[in-house]
Amino acid sequence: MLQDSPSFDGDVKKLDEGSFDEPGSAILSVRHLEIGxxxxxxxxxxxxxxxxxxxxxxxxxxxxxxxxxxRSINRLNDKISGFWTKGSISIHGEELLSKxxxxxxxxxxxxxxxxxxxxxxxxxxxxxLAGVKAHxxxxxxxxxxxxxxxxxxVGLWKAVQDRLNDSPFRLxxxxxxxxxxxxxxxxxxxxxxLDEPTSALDPISVEAVENLLRKLVPEITFIVxxxxxxxxxxxxxxxxxxxxxxxxxxxxxxxxFTDPQMPETQYYISGRMG
Amino acid sequence: MSNKINAQKKRSASRRIANVVVLVLSSIAxxxxxxxxxxxxxxxxxxxxxxxxxxxxTKTGAGLDxxxxxxxVGTAVISxxxxxxxxxxxxLSGIFLAQYAKGRFASFLRAASDILAGIPSIVLGYVxxxxxxxxxxxxxxxxxxxxxxxxxxxxxxxxxxxxxxxxVPINYIEGxxxxxxxxxxxxxxxxxxxxxPGITTGLIVAMAxxxxxxxxxxxxxxxxxxxxxxxxTHSPLGYLTYAVWTFYNQPTKTALQLSYDAALIxxxxxxxxxxxxxxxxxxxxxxxxxxx
Ligand SMILES: Nc1ncnc2c1ncn2[C@@H]1O[C@H](COP(=O)(O)OP(=O)(O)OP(=O)(O)O)[C@@H](O)[C@H]1O
Ligand SMILES: [Mg+2]
Numbered sequence: 001m002l003q004d005s006p007s008f009d010g011d012v013k014k015l016d017e018g019s020f021d022e023p024g025s026a027i028l029s030v031r032h033l034e035i036g037x038x039x040x041x042x043x044x045x046x047x048x049x050x051x052x053x054x055x056x057x058x059x060x061x062x063x064x065x066x067x068x069x070x071r072s073i074n075r076l077n078d079k080i081s082g083f084w085t086k087g088s089i090s091i092h093g094e095e096l097l098s099k100x101x102x103x104x105x106x107x108x109x110x111x112x113x114x115x116x117x118x119x120x121x122x123x124x125x126x127x128x129l130a131g132v133k134a135h136x137x138x139x140x141x142x143x144x145x146x147x148x149x150x151x152x153x154v155g156l157w158k159a160v161q162d163r164l165n166d167s168p169f170r171l172x173x174x175x176x177x178x179x180x181x182x183x184x185x186x187x188x189x190x191x192x193x194l195d196e197p198t199s200a201l202d203p204i205s206v207e208a209v210e211n212l213l214r215k216l217v218p219e220i221t222f223i224v225x226x227x228x229x230x231x232x233x234x235x236x237x238x239x240x241x242x243x244x245x246x247x248x249x250x251x252x253x254x255x256x257f258t259d260p261q262m263p264e265t266q267y268y269i270s271g272r273m274g
Numbered sequence: 275m276s277n278k279i280n281a282q283k284k285r286s287a288s289r290r291i292a293n294v295v296v297l298v299l300s301s302i303a304x305x306x307x308x309x310x311x312x313x314x315x316x317x318x319x320x321x322x323x324x325x326x327x328x329x330x331x332t333k334t335g336a337g338l339d340x341x342x343x344x345x346x347v348g349t350a351v352i353s354x355x356x357x358x359x360x361x362x363x364x365x366l367s368g369i370f371l372a373q374y375a376k377g378r379f380a381s382f383l384r385a386a387s388d389i390l391a392g393i394p395s396i397v398l399g400y401v402x403x404x405x406x407x408x409x410x411x412x413x414x415x416x417x418x419x420x421x422x423x424x425x426x427x428x429x430x431x432x433x434x435x436x437x438x439x440x441x442v443p444i445n446y447i448e449g450x451x452x453x454x455x456x457x458x459x460x461x462x463x464x465x466x467x468x469x470x471p472g473i474t475t476g477l478i479v480a481m482a483x484x485x486x487x488x489x490x491x492x493x494x495x496x497x498x499x500x501x502x503x504x505x506x507t508h509s510p511l512g513y514l515t516y517a518v519w520t521f522y523n524q525p526t527k528t529a530l531q532l533s534y535d536a537a538l539i540x541x542x543x544x545x546x547x548x549x550x551x552x553x554x555x556x557x558x559x560x561x562x563x564x565x566x
Contacts, residue, residue, distance in 0.1 A: 076452055107454035114452075118445035121468055121561045130463075131453040167561040180449070187453065 027052035027221050031088045035068055038082035042068045044245040053218025057232035058225045060242030066225045070193050074110045075103055108135050111189035115196045117176035119168035124160050127168055127179055131187035150182040174205025194224045210235050233257055241265045322538040325531050335499035338529040342536055348502045348511040355420035356484040361477055364428045368435020391429035398426050399490035407494055414496025417506030422490045427480035438472025439465055471555040478551040482544050488515040514540050
């Protein structure tokens, strides 16, 4: 149904920043996207626009292609053998599935937070600075300030300011995930991709991460894959429902949950489908 | 009801017996491994220590008398040469095998490396002799010895490097890629750093092998009672295993003592190497996820 038209018509006018239906205001545009591994097609002809400065939730049953789609946005699937794409994903109108795409710059602009916290085996401070150093974003004299600023942003500063040179692996799982978030934020991304970012965390850490996402929009656009419908409702402005490699339905979160149009969506959000 | 309890009792009893059997067998295996090492260490200490004088370390050889300074320096020079040469080639090959080699070509390389690793050291010694000492007219020399020993340990270093790199968690690598690290930076900042303990251990074992090998050196390094000349060709030199092997079969008591002294020094060197590797591993693993 919505496949051939950008998916937010109708809701657009009510949004705070309003104008993402105008050309260029969608931060990511996907057109006729197909993705597969060898002969297996995993994403089938998806068309959508991601509104800038919002939290977008991707929901759908297991195996529906959410992770595959998400990882394709910063080209993390490239190395997997048999992986192919057709169609287009563009950021600010700039194609990112092209051979000439500058992957390093793309990944600076489009960061990723994984399901399991993955701090690097270096000190807490070096973790925050890892991307900053890789992209030479700031002179050394500013490093301490960057560390502090980003740890404060994620609410970790108080807890770790006395052990910046310690191993990150002595932090709790939730703190590790916040550290990874600080590491991603330090390179000043425009979009952050999150694949079930809280499914390995305890409830209090989940709340901390969720609050953070809300705090960090609209500077950053978040695309969050989640299996928790409650979480999608809590944190997202928009929800996109994936089903069997297709984008079945998308729109304002409120509308998707109160007035789903497609029978598959109705089944899924009523909890009758894995 | 009581039948059930009986059956449970029987089962737990047989489980307990199985436990004991496994414990006994593994203890025997452990003793079989450890006992000979301890016995050798005590033998060497027992034979060498009563006569040991520090002049052995400071005097060069003189016939069947004198000290072992020339052999000690020779062993050190050879080992350092091997670590530089085999370390460079081995680590680069390991990186290549782990990261770049794909499909049939990779299998071919691995098979070639395994075959090389399986060639007896004395055969390598003879090949080194005919190719380098005679073929290239290098004569008995430091160069011939180092190259021959390097051929012996390079496959080992390549393998440990490859294995260590393959064990780097994909989490780290994808995290770094997603942050926009260049492939070379992923390798240098994440993969190599995480793999360093494994690579270091491989290097140290390679060094220990060079300290302890005899056969390939007999054919290629020759022997000299003087301190080693630091030129690659026409530079025969002494080394500790030569002293152990040669002096042991000499009729004089001083020669026999020199043989035990050399064995003692080899042992101490190898223990030192193990100690150094532990320190390096501990230092590099301060921020590691699992401490080793
Ligand atoms: N490397 C791969 N090779 C082949 N098929 C793959 C690969 N990765 C994913 N797939 C297939 O693609 C389909 C979509 O998988 P994907 O992981 O994107 O689903 P998902 O929606 O994220 O599921 P989940 O909710 O369980 O995380 C699945 O059928 C999966 O088997
Ligand atoms: Mg998934």
